[in-house]
Amino acid sequence: AQSVAQPEDQVNVAEGNPLTVKCTYSVSGNPYLFWYVQYPNRGLQFLLKYITGDNLVKGSYGFEAEFNKSQTSFHLKKPSALVSDSALYFCAVRDFGLGSSASKIIFGSGTRLSIRP
Amino acid sequence: EAQVTQNPRYLITVTGKKLTVTCSQNMNHEYMSWYRQDPGLGLRQIYYSMNVEVTDKGDVPEGYKVSRKEKRNFPLILESPSPNQTSLYFCASSLGGGAGYEQYFGPGTRLTVT
Numbered sequence: 001a002q003s004v005a006q007p008e009d010q011v012n013v014a015e016g017n018p019l020t021v022k023c024t025y026s027v028s029g030n031p032y033l034f035w036y037v038q039y040p041n042r043g044l045q046f047l048l049k050y051i052t053g054d055n056l057v058k059g060s061y062g063f064e065a066e067f068n069k070s071q072t073s074f075h076l077k078k079p080s081a082l083v084s085d086s087a088l089y090f091c092a093v094r095d096f097g098l099g100s101s102a103s104k105i106i107f108g109s110g111t112r113l114s115i116r117p
Numbered sequence: 118e119a120q121v122t123q124n125p126r127y128l129i130t131v132t133g134k135k136l137t138v139t140c141s142q143n144m145n146h147e148y149m150s151w152y153r154q155d156p157g158l159g160l161r162q163i164y165y166s167m168n169v170e171v172t173d174k175g176d177v178p179e180g181y182k183v184s185r186k187e188k189r190n191f192p193l194i195l196e197s198p199s200p201n202q203t204s205l206y207f208c209a210s211s212l213g214g215g216a217g218y219e220q221y222f223g224p225g226t227r228l229t230v231t
Contacts, residue, residue, distance in 0.1 A: 009157075036220075043207055043224045043225050044207065090160065094217075104175060105162055105220070107160040107161070108159050
């Protein structure tokens with residue numbers, strides 16, 4: 001069965017420093033991986049996705065993520081954090097369900113990113 | 118503006134009183150889905166719909182019903198709400214149900230069942 005793990009409930013980073021939010025996954029077939037961000041009192045917003053091709057994926061707001069097949073990871077990164085990056089981040093994986101042409105979606109438990117000035 | 122809307126945004130109700138949370142999207146998306154968000158558990162999929170008249174269970178469908186009579190609307194129905202259904206609910210849509218499509222989320226509905 002597919003699953004997603006975000007091992008850190010919270011990540012604290014000083015503004016201007018690089019940040020990493022970790023995600024590991026388990027799927028039976030090819031992974032389709034996503035990162036979403038949730039600001040307070042808002043719905044989730046799409047940041048970036050990996051479908052195929054280049055292992056380094058670039059997304060919105062200067063974020064990027066690196067797909068590592070051997071480590072089954074898809075960590076979110078940013079070279080220089082901003083206070084405005086403080087939010088809740090979710091990793092998600094999609095895979096086709098058995099006997100269905102529609103894909104289910106599994107989200108991680110979320111990582112709260114806090115950037116201090 | 119392309120968006121997913123949900124109503125109501127906040128709802129307090131009592132055990133057993135049927136309720137419906139509406140969801141509508143104006144992007145002509147085929148795929149729609151409902152999630153609940155609980156602390157420490159992330160988002161869990163309740164039901165999803167590939168297109169009109171086609172729905173399927175997610176990971177936590179017990180106690181919920183859905184219908185997809187029109188492409189743009191995907192209401193979530195709680196026939197007999199219970200306190201364990203107190204949660205934050207999100208509706209989402211995507212262009213298709215294929216694995217490569219990202220989702221667009223509504224603003225959320227905070228439901229409290231007493």
